[in-house]
Amino acid sequence: MKSNAVSLWVSVLVFALFSGVAGVLLIYWFSIDHAQNLTRSLPGEDGGPSVSQRADSDVLNVELTGRLETFDGTPSDLPGSWPRFRGADVDNICKDAVRLADRWPEYGPEILWSVALGEGHAAPAVLNGCVYLFDYDEASRSDALRCFSLADGKEIWRRSYALPAKRNHGLSRTIPAVTEDCIVTIGPRCHVSCVETKTGQFRWGIDLQKEYGTTEPLWFTGQCPLIDNGLVILAPAGPDALMMAVDCQTGKVVWKAPNPKGWSTSHSSIMPLTIHGERMYVYAAVGGMTGVSRSGKILWEIPWNASVIAPSPVLLSGNRIYLTAGYGAGSLMVQIDQTAEGYSAREIARNGPQEWLASEQQTPILFDGLLYGIMPKDGGALKQQFVCYSPDGTEPVWSSGKTHRFGLGPFLMVDGKFYILDDDGTLTMLAVSRTGYEPLAQYKVLDGHDAWGPIAMAGSRMLLRDSTRMVCIDVGVGK
Structure with missing residues (x-):
């Protein structure tokens, strides 16, 4: 009889303890925003697509x-x-x-x-x-x-x-x-x-995700807006608009450049560059880089498979463009040619992060014909050093040295x-x-x-x- 009573009380106590813990867990579960609390990984890190699409419900x-x-x-x-x-x-x-x-x-x-x-x-x-x-x-x-x-x-x-x-x-x-x-x-x-x-x-x-199908980049949006002659130049990189111009006064869309290759928005920003005497908007999307005229016509494009792009394109002499990215992408140098038929882009150099100037986050500076930047962590012997390169050279002009590294x-x-x-x-x-x-x-x-x-x-x-x-x-x- 005494043994049965003890067993009963133990059962009651265990049940009460379990119920209390379960109640706390339930309260915590319903108090957090699960859709916003998911852990993100780098593109392709789990063997899936290089860029994940956000569900419409999100x-x-x-x-x-x-x-x-x-x-x-x-x-x-x-x-x-x-x-x-x-x-x-x-x-x-x-x-x-x-x-x-x-x-x-x-x-x-x-x-x-x-x-x-x-x-x-x-x-x-x-x-x-x-x-x-x-x-x-x-x-x-x-x-x-x-x-x-x-x-x-x-x-x-x-x-x-x-x-x-x-x-x-x-x-x-x-x-x-x-x-x-x-x-x-x-x-x-x-x-x-x-x-x-x-x-x-x-x-x-404008809600770019809702209205244009923009894919929210990893680590949120890094693209900075550009205002040029009363127009806001944006890169939604959605199904129907790679780039677009919006009137600053009214918010009306003036033109949209198509996105036939389905490129996605990156952390890079649109650069207004003058190439062969024509001002154009150059953007490095996830998928490739393009030049768009001031009326919304795609002038040229070139593929690039970097999965995470933060730096923006830099115009070099001779109508060349330098582009870099982190996570092993290295750098790309592109020649923009012009003929009677229009523009074309061709790759003239592609280097890994240990072979030439590369940057993970910040855009290098071009001054007096030389490029300056901070090498990424995977930059080999020059990793995290401030370096100077000639666009026409193969080796650094100088570097800050192993005792002067930066993040x-x-x-x-x-x-x-x-x-x-x-x-x-x-x-x-x-x-x-x-x-x-x-x-x-x-x-x-x-x-x-x-x-x-x-x-x-x-x-x-x-x-x-x-x-x-x-x-x-x-x-x-x-x-």
Whole structure:
């Protein structure tokens, strides 16, 4: 009798314990967003297709109008601008007439202000004393275009819209395109918005996934928008439109370039390049690279099988284009020919990451006939070194050496100097040189990690970020 009673109580206790644990697990199960919590892998890593297609049911219904908030900040009258990805001339060279210091004091360059950001790698654009950054607010789960004063970092206004998203090596990625009239952004999940520059008032929006069948890239959208002569040039890379032009004022589609080969969108951005005297839009999609006329006609195309492409095409002398990517892709050099029948593209060099200049994330800089960049981790003996190559040579002109390696962070050229931001927030200044690596100064300007967002420059003020904070420093003479 006593034994039966004990057995009964043990059974009751075990049942209660199991029920409690099961209840907690059920509560947790229903509280998380399973569709957004899947682990992603590199293209083809599991033996499947090189690029996975997002299911139609996973395309969100997003109200892009959102809401506008205003704050106490005011625009400054400071000089300088950086209106889009890679600057006004899309070459990542700042041409503001400003003298910068050749050395820094022991305590480093002056940090003028800093602001907290949502986790990500989006970088700022600058125009008329305002800093524009496309952020992600994790508290409200919203994409947010934020406007700050260049003078003190105080926020002026914020335009946001609700967007469920979870961290995937951060959230934000892109850089706004800014003109006197409007600002265009592309969010991490392929949402395009246009607002008025001074006020942040909403003008129009496009959901590229929903409306054009865009495949959301691995690690969210990295394509930065391009504004050219009143048109927004985008690469949906959907079934019916590889590239398209949208009127900035009305949001109406002006032209669409077809996508007969079914190429997909990459992390690369469209570059406006002049080839054989004609301005065209050059884009490296997953599948190949193409040149599209200003009226939407495909002028030439060439296949390339790189699965993850982040750097953008670089125009070289002789109507050649250099393209690189990470994850073993290496680099491709293409010759664009022109005849009476039109344009054609032919491969003139293809190299692995250990054979020639390659880059995983940042676009190399072309200056005075030489290419400068950071080699990827799989770059052999030159891995993670800052290197200089001649487009016509087979060996590096020089490299930074094994004791001076860098990560995936950005670099920029201004006033005869390169500034390189390492993953941990260390900023290195070196002289632009044709003969060798000449470091001038180094200082840790950020305390975070994954400092991968591109650098912006306006006058003597430099804007840099790590994964969660942006700082403004003054690198001018006497600062």
